[in-house]
Amino acid sequence: MKTTRRDFIKISSMGVGGLALSASPVLGWVPGFLKIDDVIPDDSKVKRTPTYCEICFWKCAGWTYTDEKGKILKIVGNDDDQHSNGRFCPRGTGGVGMYNDEDRLKTPLIREEKDGKQYFREASWDEALDLISKRLTEIGEEYTRECIALFTHGSGGKFLGNVLKAFGSGSISAPSYAQCKGPREVAFIATYGKGLSSPEPTDIRNTRCLVLIGSHIGENMHNGQVQEMSEAIDNGATIITVDPRYSTAASKSKYWLPIKPATDIALLLAWMNVIIKEELYDKEYIEKYTFGFEQLKNHVKNKTPEWAYGITTIKPDVIRKTAREMAGAAPAAIVHPGRHTTWYGDDTQRLRAVAVLNALLGSWGRKGGFYMSEKLHLKNMNTPEYPKMKHTWRDAHPGKYMLADLALASGICDATIPSVDRECSYKAWIVNGSNLLTTIPNRKNTIEAINNLEFMVVIDTMPAEITGYADVVLPECTYLERYDMLRTSKHRKPSVALRMPAVEPKYNSKPDWWIAKQLAEKLGLGDYVPYNDITELLDWQLKQIGSSLEEMQKIGVKNIDREYNDLYILQGEEHEFNTNTGKIELYATSFQQEGFDPLPNYTAHPEPLPGFYRLNYGRAPMHTFGRTTNNPNLTDLMDENKLWVNPKVAKEWDLSNNQEVWLENQDGVVSTFPIKVRITERIGKHSVYLVHGFGRFDKRLKRSYGKGLDDSELITNVMVDPIMGGTGMRGNFVTFITEDPKLKLVGNKARKRNKSGNSAKINNKQA
């Protein structure tokens, strides 16, 4: 059979896009053949400047190549970088599209009203910043400065956060905590006294057994991890994937366990049961480093594979076989903690089960398990002390979420809606690179919060939906056009990486450091930003560690020798963990003190009603959620999401491939846009699946507006984790609507006017 690209597009999944011969404009394409070397000869007209990527949080370091006219040619990895090992992922490779995107925010905007109609007017930076400083000061005087919050995601947030702290508020949050990795951080802190943060210190390249439960490596392009999983495959490691969907990782696995959704804790407990009963755990490790083994043993005594079979639908012999497989590989075994962990509201407990299982395998601190990462700590220039704050975000939720180690974006959002039992609510938001309407679930609630604000500033590169609600919009330049803080994230070796501009900022956009500095000065807080240009700060910081800006501009990345102990905990080594008992807490005393189960329990979660399917969402390797769906290069790889539907379900509903359907959730919320159906065996009968980040609804996003469906608008049932406030989002169920619901509305109206039997028939069909 002839393979054709065009045929393929019809069947292609969201994960693997064929290239559509799209109608998108030809961008920045210069005829002719350019020869570019990775190592550039001295006389070359082609220049390379160091950067670290900002398309996702992995922050790979690399090089941006520009020609003599200042056109960006390509972006490639830096060989010395531990995050990328010299290879960028598709998003990083296509990062130039973020710079070229003609829909970018171009100049500051101020909301105005005329004849009852609101609109944005273009403004100068001075005018916009004056207004912000005036409004923040007024709000601070009328209420308190602590009622101003910052939401941020990305490198620039640090600068803005420092200004806010100097101004007198510490409410700084990122949806990447309570909407994503928070539960796992709290669970690992409770167990090992240490969170995982980013990049996770999983020693995948040396592992003998990798267990993925709620982790989709390959569809998530967490670069270093994808690379290491591939290395592990080469080394013959066993991969065990637990997923109701036949994910890319599942297809690379020796064992795929198609678990019934929402039952993972039962499987994890049964694995512990087998490992303890068959005495497969690391006895010396348990004895020396852990606390609460007897309680755990007692706790899982009855959690047999037979018990779990009834809950998870995974056969007892498969549970036993996989438990033995991981124990056989231990301590070079990893039960991967995953990243997006906010599913059902008992997520901290599920991640506790993951943490405890790893401890039974003795994998924490061991080769092929979790390594001990190290971070470089840079000095900061002297600044005055921040004012003491009387209130924090916690005061808005008295007695709740005490174990959360960071501020909750959703918690601040909730505390913006006035309530009788709260003295003061948030009155102003500064939102940076964080599209809260799609990152925080329950959009109605978020909009209600916004409507209660007195003032909102949004700083972004793109007209993301949230910008439409702002009073002032500030255009930030992209990472390719700016300096930023030095990257010092932890890894096997401490390191530092430089981001510097490859090109001048386009349009009238500015870097965050500059915005923050101007704002600080206008607020009378100039002393907190003790430099005129950020290069002074960077050079000063680098000189403290024996390098310089000049050196870093040439090399981009510098790895430094480890200061502390080995990469692993040595056999028999004394090791103190930062927990109440100084040990790895199988039995979490911190949970017990707060009145939570010190050992994880399985609880049943609601199941879909007949005709409804669990709404499952995930990632595609070429996109970072909504951040990239308007990027011309990446949209070219995948320009819409599709709805995965099992063939049996499709038959029941008479759906065909590429048919457009709308989705309605359990609360009667109907999707704004339709989505094309993709009939595939890769998903079971009880759920549907789509990639998050599509269905953009701001018309200014010309390439992505209305393409595909936005799962987040259907997430209205939010199960809040009582331990740390994470927002569980996997308990939403949807059904199909096959006719345009807007026509249905018209039909309903017609029916009201004219009670004819005909339109009642339409209605019946859709009910």
Next chain:
Amino acid sequence: MRYAMAIDTKKCVGCSDCVVACQTENNIPIGYSRDWITETVEGIYPGLHLEIRSERCNHCENTPCVRTCPTGASHIIEGGIVKVNHEECIGCGACIQSCPYDARYSHPEGYVDKCTFCDHRINNGQDPACVSVCPTHCMYFGDLDDPNSEISKIVSARKVKVLAPEAGTKPQIFYLV
């Protein structure tokens, strides 16, 4: 000298980095590409098999595209690389019709374009752009005539397949399965 590529389907995750890297390296306008990803799913849930392949011109040994080219623009160079001379190409598309892999496309400038094995890079001792960027290191490139090359070793050690062998084109892209 016989240049060839091998791609390990056990490691490829279908991320499309090879596609976007080729586009930026070779200045391919948005909306067009020299390489692409194909996915095949077999079986019924939960007894499934998935194969993901990064595909491009096979630099066939037996080349219908070169044979059908009326101007001689399509030609074969050192190492068996099949190329199109853009200046000589009249854009008639005869080669596009004859290629069993749909590996060629009409460039908006009026000529036909396809994968070159990044000969501008290999002449400098570098891997093709797609190979050099692939985050799973699942692509191998080199000289099949050299028994000590990495590609010769991996192709002889592993089970391999080529696409559409029945077309008789003798493809030089090998899929490790």
